Each structure stands twice: as C-alpha cells, then as structure tokens.
Amino acid sequence: MENAINRQFYLHQRPAGMPSTSDVRRRDAAIPRPRDGEVLIRNRYFSLDPAIRGWMSDTPSYLPPIPLGQAITSTTLGDVVQSRHPDCREGDVVYGLNAWEDFSAAPGSYLMKVPPENRFPLHYYLSVFGAVGMTSYFGILEAGKPRPGETVLISAAAGAVGSVAGQIAKILGCRVVGLAGTDAKCRWITDDLGFDAAINYRDCGPLTEAIAGACPEGVDVYFDNVGGAILDAALMNLKDHARIVFCGAISGYNAAEPVPGPYNWWQILARSVTVQGFLVSNHVAQFPQGVARMSEWVAAGRIRFQEQIVDGFENTLAAFLTLFDGTNTGKLIVRVVPD
Numbered sequence: 001m002e003n004a005i006n007r008q009f010y011l012h013q014r015p016a017g018m019p020s021t022s023d024v025r026r027r028d029a030a031i032p033r034p035r036d037g038e039v040l041i042r043n044r045y046f047s048l049d050p051a052i053r054g055w056m057s058d059t060p061s062y063l064p065p066i067p068l069g070q071a072i073t074s075t076t077l078g079d080v081v082q083s084r085h086p087d088c089r090e091g092d093v094v095y096g097l098n099a100w101e102d103f104s105a106a107p108g109s110y111l112m113k114v115p116p117e118n119r120f121p122l123h124y125y126l127s128v129f130g131a132v133g134m135t136s137y138f139g140i141l142e143a144g145k146p147r148p149g150e151t152v153l154i155s156a157a158a159g160a161v162g163s164v165a166g167q168i169a170k171i172l173g174c175r176v177v178g179l180a181g182t183d184a185k186c187r188w189i190t191d192d193l194g195f196d197a198a199i200n201y202r203d204c205g206p207l208t209e210a211i212a213g214a215c216p217e218g219v220d221v222y223f224d225n226v227g228g229a230i231l232d233a234a235l236m237n238l239k240d241h242a243r244i245v246f247c248g249a250i251s252g253y254n255a256a257e258p259v260p261g262p263y264n265w266w267q268i269l270a271r272s273v274t275v276q277g278f279l280v281s282n283h284v285a286q287f288p289q290g291v292a293r294m295s296e297w298v299a300a301g302r303i304r305f306q307e308q309i310v311d312g313f314e315n316t317l318a319a320f321l322t323l324f325d326g327t328n329t330g331k332l333i334v335r336v337v338p339d
C-alpha cells in the first residue's frame with residue numbers, strides 16, 4: 001500500500017437534474033487512517049443504487065446529505081486491510097455504507113461480514129443478499145404481507161428490487177403482475193421469472209386501462225418503486241383494503257422542480273388503503289434471517305436475479321446514470337478490483 005493512491009468520486013456541487021461530471025468529480029486523495037474502533041477497507045465493489053441520487057441533494061431524508069467535497073456515499077464490499085476494531089481482522093470481507101473510493105475508513109461496528117463459510121460469489125452480498133435483496137424480502141413479507149391468491153402489482157419489476165420482490169410474492173402463492181420499460185424486460189420477468197403478466201408501461205396505451213386488463217379483479221398489494229404517473233395509474237386499480245408498499249419513487253429523483261401529484265390520492269380514502277413507507281435500514285437486525293432464507297431459495301433455483309457488473313472505477317458515474325434511463329439490466333455493481 002506504500003505507493004497506493006485513493007481514487008475518489010466526490011460531490012463538487014449539488015446536481016440540478018441528472019448528475020454530470022461537473023457535479024461529481026474525480027480526484028486522487030490520501031488513504032484515510034483508521035481511528036480507534038475503525039477499520040481500513042480496500043473496496044472491491046461499489047453498489048450503485050438510485051437512493052445515492054437523493055443523498056446528493058440537500059432535501060431532508062433518512063440520511064444526511066453528502067457534504068460538498070466529500071466522496072459519494074455508497075454501499076461497498078471490500079477487504080479489511082487494517083483493523084482498530086476488536087471484532088474485525090485483516091482479511092475479513094465486509095460490506096456497508098462507505099463511498100466511491102478505493103479505500104474507506106469505517107467504524108467496525110457498522111459493517112457486516114461475509115461469513116467465512118460463504119459459497120456464493122462475493123458480489124451477491126451487494127445484490128440478492130445485500131440491502132437490495134433484503135428490501136425485496138422484508139418489503140414483501142413485512143410491509144406488503146400478501147396472502148395466497150392475492151394480486152400483487154410491482155413497478156420497476158425487472159429491476160434489482162422489483163424482480164426479486166415479484167418472485168417472493170410468487171413463492172407466497174400470489175398472482176404477480178410487473179411493470180417494466182421494455183418488451184425484453186417484460187419477457188424476462190414472465191418467461192424466466194414466472195410473473196403471471198407484464199406491462200410495458202412505455203408502450204401500452206393508457207396505463208390505467210392496461211393495469212385493469214392485467215389485474216381484472218383489482219390490485220391487493222402495490223409495491224411501488226417508481227411513484228409519479230405509474231403510481232397514479234395503480235391507485236385507480238386498487239381493491240378495497242389494498243396495501244401500498246412505498247419503497248421508492250425513482251421517477252422523481254432527478255426532478256429539478258417540485259414533483260406534482262399523486263393526483264389520484266383520494267383513492268386511499270375511497271378504498272380504505274394502507275400505505276406503508278418502507279425503509280430497509282429498519283430491518284438490519286433481521287438481515288441474517290433474511291439472508292439465510294434467501295440463500296436457500298437461490299441455491300434451490302427458486303429466486304433468480306440479474307446482475308450487471310461494470311468493470312473499472314472510472315466508469316462509476318456513467319454506469320450510475322443508466323439507472324435513470326432504464327438501460328441498466330438488473331442489480332448494478334462496479335468492480336473496482338479485478339476478481
């Protein structure tokens with residue numbers, strides 16, 4: 001590590017709209033020195049998540065905004081190369097909230113360890129066994145709570161969260177309908193993942209009618225990753241006592257102006273709907289049980305998923321932007337260090 005440098009992407013200015021290379025810049029920084037209770041991590045992979053866009057803004061949220069001048073906050077997975085925490089050792093593979101940089105210093109108590117007996121590729125701990133997979137798992141099981149035979153509608157259904165959420169709802173015996181932005185994504189979730197129906201929301205005519213056609217008895221659980229016009233169309237198709245899992249609102253993450261709507265909010269009252277704001281960080285203590293069950297499903301081929309692994313630190317920002325035009329296919333990860 002003597003001559004190693006610490007490449008970083010950092011926040012130079014808050015983006016208005018899609019982040020650009022003027023907002024998020026590259027620099028070479030010093031390798032941080034871990035303090036008491038911290039470890040130094042050499043990051044192998046970055047998890048690119050839509051939420052990072054929110055942390056670049058200074059609107060109130062569940063995490064403080066990224067301060068200007070600081071490396072971009074991101075979940076990463078890497079090796080402990082120095083430890084000043086009693087429970088972490090050099091060589092442990094850990095994941096947690098760090099930053100888009102080669103080396104991160106982080107409190108050992110905030111990090112999760114990949115179990116030494118792990119038999120899966122390490123990057124699964126940023127996808128199906130990480131916060132994303134746990135969002136699908138706890139979002140369906142603890143927030144949506146669908147019963148067998150109920151209809152579950154999912155937006156961004158071919159994405160990292162949505163594709164796994166839909167398969168869990170299938171395991172529970174539900175009828176599952178997905179919304180996605182291309183015919184290829186729709187074919188993947190129906191033909192390969194077993195969704196009962198899919199709607200290409202960009203090419204289906206009026207969306208409210210398209211959802212009604214695919215969900216003729218109405219929707220019991222709407223798992224919303226998108227917000228905006230898709231939420232409005234879903235609201236018009238809810239059954240009495242339906243539940244909405246409000247998991248994300250990616251359609252508005254790059255909005256430069258305040259986002260209007262939802263216009264059909266009255267349906268919440270008219271249908272006695274329960275809306276549950278879902279935040280995966282509220283379930284961290286339950287992750288081991290979620291990962292254990294997900295591992296069984298993955299090993300048995302009952303849960304399938306797609307990862308898009310982009311090689312090279314320098315490609316991080318460009319890859320991140322594909323989340324917002326739908327050209328990403330599955331869980332987006334950057335491999336910083338070759339395997």
Ligand code: NAP
Binds near residue numbers: 132
């Ligand atoms: P992802 O679905 O793998 O990728 C994002 C997808 O969103 C894109 O591929 C695109 O798919 C769709 N999209 C982008 N812009 C859109 C727009 N304007 N209108 C409609 N769809 C749009 O990403 P992910 O990591 O699984 O995240 C999905 C959602 O879950 C995000 O809202 C994220 O913030 C949320 N999330 C929440 C939690 C939590 O704890 N609450 C945790 C993790 C993630 P199409 O091609 O189908 O349009």
